[in-house]
Amino acid sequence: MALDRSPTLNSLGFSKPPSETRVVVAMSGGVDSSVVAAMLSDEGYDVVGVTLQLYDHGAALAKKGACCAGIDIHDARRVAEEKGFPHYVLDYENIFQDAVIDEFADSYLAGATPVPCIRCNERVKFKDLLETAKDLDADCMATGHYIQRKMGEEGPELHSAADPTRDQSYFLFSTTPEQLDYLRFPLGHLPSKDDTRRLAAKYGLAVADKPDSQDICFVPNGDYASVIEKLRPGAAEPGEIVDSTGNVLGRHNGVIHYTIGQRRGLGIGGLSDPLYVVKLDVDNHRVVVGPKDMLSTRTIPVREINWLGDEPFASKDEWPVAVKVRSTRPPREAILRPLGPHTAEVELLTPEEGVSPGQACVFYETEGSRILGGGWIWRGVV
Structure with missing residues (x-):
């Protein structure tokens, strides 16, 4: 009987011991990435933690408790110190400003509804940070995203998280096959966020009960318009609120204060049927409203x-x-x-x-x- 001499893969898919497998963990300071780093360190991997400083933490745009704010860098560093692996903070402010924030502002002014978290993953975390991980001679990079990487017949595949309430696949669709080959998502198979917090408690992490951060780290309290006004002073020009045939129903203080589908806060009360924002005519500074259909x-x-x-x-x-x-x-x-x-x-x-x-x-x-x-x-x- 022939012996099976196929190499045994470790939990990250490499045919060598964890101690010989270097993994860079992208650490935001939250419970998810902290658990990933602690878990891999506990399994004996050669872990290197990296946290990105994405904006000026003293600026008005920064939100207390948001991803990559000052307290989160401190929390990530503390996890690394407690678990005994190296941790680096990289200043990516200029990259983040150019690749994410500026496009967010310009897209919003053009009447679009941008999703800056996708651009951040695409242009910063899975591009520049991933290249940094390779420069550190890491075999792979791991993150705390709730999504699964599975091996298929043609190579690695991207799959939704086991917990549909935590699934982040919408924000990671732009991950390329080459990036997917290098990335690992150790939390994607967990049944619920409660399981992540139990792991955090198991590893004795101080962030075990830390609240989740908002997706858009540089937008305080979800107030997009105030952020745009800070980034592009004077960009909000007043104009008319009209129906689909061009009849003027009222006035507004700037298209940036409105989104497609909005019903409340239109300032055109007294009408018999509810109206919704159906189009943003940026060129003519008009907000077009109409019935739900x-x-x-x-x-x-x-x-x-x-x-x-x-x-x-x-x-x-x-x-x-x-x-x-x-x-x-x-x-x-x-x-x-x-x-x-x-x-x-x-x-x-x-x-x-x-x-x-x-x-x-x-x-x-x-x-x-x-x-x-x-x-x-x-x-x-x-």
Whole structure:
């Protein structure tokens, strides 16, 4: 009988002992990434913790308790000290400003509803930080994201987290196959966030009961307009609130104060039927309102597509998929029709309300948990 001499893989997928496997852990200072670092250190891996300083912590834009604020850097450093692995703080303020914050402001001013967390993952954490991890001779980089990396017949695949209430796949659709080969997500298989906190208590971490941070770290209290006004002084120009035929119903203090689908705070009371923001006409400084049925969308143009399927994206005229058009909404069945290497049209089988340019459209298998990619919704939504 022949002996099985195939190499035994460690928990991160390498055929060598954990002590010989270096892993850089992206540490935000929160409970999730702290647990990842402590767990891998406890398993004997050669852990290096890295925390990014993304903005001036004394500035008005910084939010107390937000990801990558001053207290979080302190918390990440304390975990590293307690567990005995090296920890570095990298100043990425300029990169974050150029790659994330400036585009956020400009997109918002253009009437879009941007998702800066996706750009941060794409342009900072999974790009510059990942290259830094390679410079440190790490075998891989691990994060505290709730998403799963599974090996398929053609290589690593991206799958939704086991806990659908914590799943972060919407924010990670732009992860490329090359990045996925290098990344690890040790928490994605956990049934719930409670399990993460129990692990934090097991490892004696002071952050075990620390509240979750907001996704958008540089937006205090979710007040997008105030952030835009700080970043682009004088950008908010007043204008008219009109219905779909151009009848003036009122005035506003700046398009940046409104989002697609908004009903409250329009300042046009006294009307018999409720009205919603259905379009932001930035060029003419107009907020267009209408009845709820005007928010219904069936066809979505998508660009900057990142494809994670096994077959080439343009190898088929159409793909049956499920799509998410907002992070808080469940996937809906759709037909994905490629128009080019990185552009497509998505036809929703059931119309969605409030689909907005600037949001992401993420593609999933119709059955199963695999993420097939995604792209950015742009003007022309119908």
